[in-house]
Amino acid sequence: MNFLSEITGSFAQPCAENPTVAMVEAAYRHHGLDWRYVNCEIAPQDLGDAVRGARAMRWAGFNCSLPHKVAVIEFLDGLGASAAIIGAVNCVVRRNGKMIGENTDGKGFVQSLCAYVDPAGKSVVLFGAGGAARAIGVETALAGAKRISVVNRSPQRGKVLTQLLSEKTPAAAQFVSWDGDFRIPADTDIVVNATSISLFPDIEARLPLNLDTLTPRMVVADVIPNPPRTRLIRDAEARGCTVIDGLGMLVNQGVIGIKYWTGIDADPRVMRARLEEILQDAAR
Ligand code: NDP
Numbered sequence: 001m002n003f004l005s006e007i008t009g010s011f012a013q014p015c016a017e018n019p020t021v022a023m024v025e026a027a028y029r030h031h032g033l034d035w036r037y038v039n040c041e042i043a044p045q046d047l048g049d050a051v052r053g054a055r056a057m058r059w060a061g062f063n064c065s066l067p068h069k070v071a072v073i074e075f076l077d078g079l080g081a082s083a084a085i086i087g088a089v090n091c092v093v094r095r096n097g098k099m100i101g102e103n104t105d106g107k108g109f110v111q112s113l114c115a116y117v118d119p120a121g122k123s124v125v126l127f128g129a130g131g132a133a134r135a136i137g138v139e140t141a142l143a144g145a146k147r148i149s150v151v152n153r154s155p156q157r158g159k160v161l162t163q164l165l166s167e168k169t170p171a172a173a174q175f176v177s178w179d180g181d182f183r184i185p186a187d188t189d190i191v192v193n194a195t196s197i198s199l200f201p202d203i204e205a206r207l208p209l210n211l212d213t214l215t216p217r218m219v220v221a222d223v224i225p226n227p228p229r230t231r232l233i234r235d236a237e238a239r240g241c242t243v244i245d246g247l248g249m250l251v252n253q254g255v256i257g258i259k260y261w262t263g264i265d266a267d268p269r270v271m272r273a274r275l276e277e278i279l280q281d282a283a284r
Contacts, residue, residue, distance in 0.1 A: 002034070007057060008261050009038035011050050011072075012065035016041070019278045020063060023254055026274035027266040035060075035262060044071060051075040051092075051099065060261040061093040069131055076101045085168045086138050088131055090253070093260040102260060105132060106139030108253030109192075109223070113140070116242050117190060117219045120144030125184055127207060128194035129157040132223050136194050137161055141169035145190075148173045151182055153195075184213040191236075193222045198230045206231045216240030225250045226279060247275055 010020055021039040028035045042050045047068050052075070054062055064072045069088040073079065076089070077098035083089050089101030113119060124145050126137055129152040137148055148171050152158030158175045165173035176182075184191060191214070198205045209232075214220065220236035225246035233243045251271045258266040 006033075006035045006262075007038060007059045008035060008061055008063075008257075009040055009054075009059065010063040010065060011040050011042040011047065011068055012063075013041055013043055013067065015039050015065070018065065019275055020250075020254065022278055023251065023271045023274050024258065027254070027258055027271050030267060030270045031264050033262060033264065042068065044068070047071055048075050054092075055094075055099060059094065061091065061099075061257070063257060064090055064092065066131075073101055075099075082106065082135075082138055082142060085142075085164070086134050088134065090135075091257045091260065103135050103139075104253040104256040104260075105249070106135030106137075107256050108251070109136045109221070109249045110139045110143050111252040111256070112244055112248030113190070113219070113221060114143075115248075116244060118144075119190060121146050122189035123147045123149075123185070123187055124190045124192065125149050125151060125182075125188050126192050126194060127151050127178075127182075128192075128196075128223075129154070129161040130194070130196070133192075133194035134161055134164070136192060136223070137165050137173075138169060140190075140192075141165050141171035141173070145171050147171065149176050149185075149188075150174070151176045151178045153178050178208065181208050181210040182213075183210045184218070186213070186215065188218060191218055191220045191241075193220075193224070193230070193232050196224070198222075198227075198232065199224050200226045203227055204231060206235075211235050211239065214239040214241055218242075219244065221248075222246050223249055225275075227283070228276075228279070247272055250275065 024037040080102040083103040162175040220241045221244040228245040
C-alpha cells in the first residue's frame with residue numbers, strides 16, 4: 001500500500017482561469033499515475049517561499065506562469081540550455097535533488113509545428129516579441145530555421161529579440177517595423193502569431209496584416225489557445241494555408257513537462273480532448 005502521491009503543480013497569479021491542471025490530471029488518470037497537479041495562486045513576494053516549499057515537500061516539479069517566468073530563476077539550482085538563452089522558465093524539474101528550470105513553451109510550439117513542417121532551412125515571420133515570441137523564436141532557430149523576421153509593435157522589444165536570435169542562435173534574424181497592414185514576403189514558409197491579439201475576451205481583434213499576401217504554401221500558426229479558432233486561423237484557412245492553433249502548443253508543452261517529471265510519454269489526444277471539452281463548456 002502506498003498513500004503518498006507524487007506532486008507537481010503551477011505557480012502563477014492570476015491562476016484561476018488556467019486550465020492546465022485539468023489537462024495534466026487527465027493525462028495522469030489516463031496513464032494510471034498516482035500523481036497530482038496543484039494549481040497555486042502565488043504572489044510575486046511569496047515566490048521564494050513557494051519554491052522552498054516545493055523543495056521541502058519533494059515536488060517532482062512545477063510550471064511557472066505569469067508573472068514568475070523570469071523571477072523564479074534566482075531560486076533554482078540551474079537552467080536547461082534553451083531556458084538559459086530565452087532567459088525565462090515555465091517548467092521546473094527536480095533532477096537528483098536539484099531544481100532545474102526548463103522552457104517548454106518553445107519546444108511545445110516546435111513539436112506541434114513539426115507535425116506539419118520541419119522548420120529546418122525555412123523562412124519565418126514571427127509577430128510579437130514578448131515571452132511567447134522569445135521562446136518560439138529561440139526554439140525555432142535552434143531547430144534550424146534559416147531566417148526569422150521579428151515583426152513587433154514596439155521597436156525596442158522587437159530589436160532586443162532580434163539581437164538575441166542573431167547572437168545566440170544560428171538563424172539570420174531581422175527586425176521589421178510593424179506599420180499598418182503587414183505584407184508577408186512571398187518566400188515565407190511559416191507565419192506565427194505570438195502576440196496576445198484575439199485572446200479571450202477580445203476574440204474578434206485582428207492582426208494588422210494584408211490577407212492577400214497569405215498563400216497556400218504557407219503554414220500559419222497562432223499561439224492563442226482561447227479561442228483556438230482565431231480570426232487569423234480562419235482567414236489563413238480560407239486562403240488555403242495549413243493552420244496550427246494554439247492548443248497544439250499548450251498540449252505539447254504539457255506533454256514535454258509530464259515527460260520531464262514522470263518519464264511517461266503522455267497521450268496528447270487525451271489532453272487536447274479535455275481542453276476542448278472545457279473550452280466548449282466555457283463558450284456555452
Ligand atoms: P507578452 O505580454 O510578453 O507579449 C505580448 C506581445 O503581444 C508583445 O509582442 C506585444 O507587443 C504584442 N501585442 C499585444 N497587443 C498588441 C496589439 N494590439 N498590437 C500589436 N501587438 C500587440 O505576452 P506573452 O508573450 O507571454 O503571451 C502572448 C500570448 O501567447 C498570450 O496571448 C498567451 O496566451 C499566449 N501563450 C500561449 C501559449 C500556448 O501554449 N498556446 C504559451 C504561452 C503564451 P509590444 O511589445 O508592442 O507590447
